[in-house]
Amino acid sequence: MTLTRRRLAAALIAAPTLTGLVLAPHAAQAQLTVFDPSNYVQSVLSAARALQAVNNQITSLQNEAQMLIGQAKTLASLPYSSLAVLQAQVDRTRELLGQAQALAYDVSQIQQAFRTNYGAVDLSASDAALTARADARWTTAIAGFEDALKVQAGVVGGLGASRDQLTSLVGASQSAVGGLQAAQAGNQLLALQAQQLSDLIALSAAQGRAQALEAADRAAARADAKARFSKFMGRASQP
Template sequence: MTSRFFRPLLIGASVLSLAIAVPASAQLSVYDPTNYAQNVLQAARALQQINNQITSLQNQAQSLINQARNLTSLPTSALSGIRQSIDRTRQLIGQAQQIAYNVQDIDRVFDARYPAGSLTGTSSGALVENAETRWHDAVAGFQDSLRTQATIVTNLGDTRSQIDTLVTASQDATGALQAAQAGNQLVALQTRQLADLTALMAAQNRAASIAAARAAADEAQGREQTKRFLAPGRGYVAHDVTLFRD
């Protein structure tokens, strides 16, 4: 009787002691689908934020690279060759013969050799000397014009080489600054070509103006010499001339 009474108590005590001895971490957890979905959604949002930050950093890095390219200077420069061509043309203009490209010199020469007033008081020797000097002025003007043309034709070879260099540099430009610098140098090259054309027109017009001034001065001198030749008592006096003798 006693053993039958205590046996259920012993079994219950053993079960209770086992339940107390099992740690809490070993206990089975209950699956909650709602909580699991929220955790997955939060993880996805965190991953998306990280991806956005990575994309932003990549864009900033690319922007810095582009800025560095845009600030890179053009390694090619044609300015030295352009200056040399301009200096050749300027030097040629400075070597103008007889009449310089200078207002004061032009006024001085015209007062002496191309007078606009009367030639009555000018001696015959001075008239002849001025006529010869004007002829030299005209010849020198045409020669200067031809020399200017030859110099500009020589510059054409340099122009072709410079255009090829600058266009290639513009096409190979890595940034906005290089492209702008190549464009600026092309504009400078065009400016030099305009300067050459201006010098050529000036030389041709100078030669034409000197020739026209010479023609006008020679016409005035011709009238003066004709007047002196026909002046009564002071001009030409006819003399009897015997061509054959008996």
């Protein structure tokens, strides 16, 4: 066998080994992941969209939370209430009116009193009866003025509490955090005005009652004087 033939045979024997060595790197490369720029860009865009959606949801939840907080403030009740103090003042004024002496604020009682002590005089009434009528009217008139002074003192005594309530309610209305608190403060201010108006009406009624009793006493006194004069003239004309 010549040298050339020997070399050719050796090359054929070594060919499978060389082929495996040559093909092995190609097989390894075939197992590696191929990088695709377009797919990578799409993945990044999808992630960005998902992140934006999450951010939008977070913003929406924050807005809803703020809305709920605002609604809670709107529906929050006013922490200050003056109704108990105002009701106490009204009850005190009514109690003073209920303590009317001699002649109460009662229609039937007033009618009865005017029939007996302020009405027309019977010319046959004795001097003692006329004197008793006059004493009853005088007592009633004095009691009426006393009642008016008591009501006046009660109203004036409540001015300090009303002023304190007004100051507190104005402060509460200015610091109101919601519509309900502002409305409640406004309602309590209206209640304070109503209470003050009630006191003024009660005072006016008590004063008017005292003045009416005094005027009625003067009118009845003139009627009594006329009856006495008529009786005196009747007696004088007798032989």
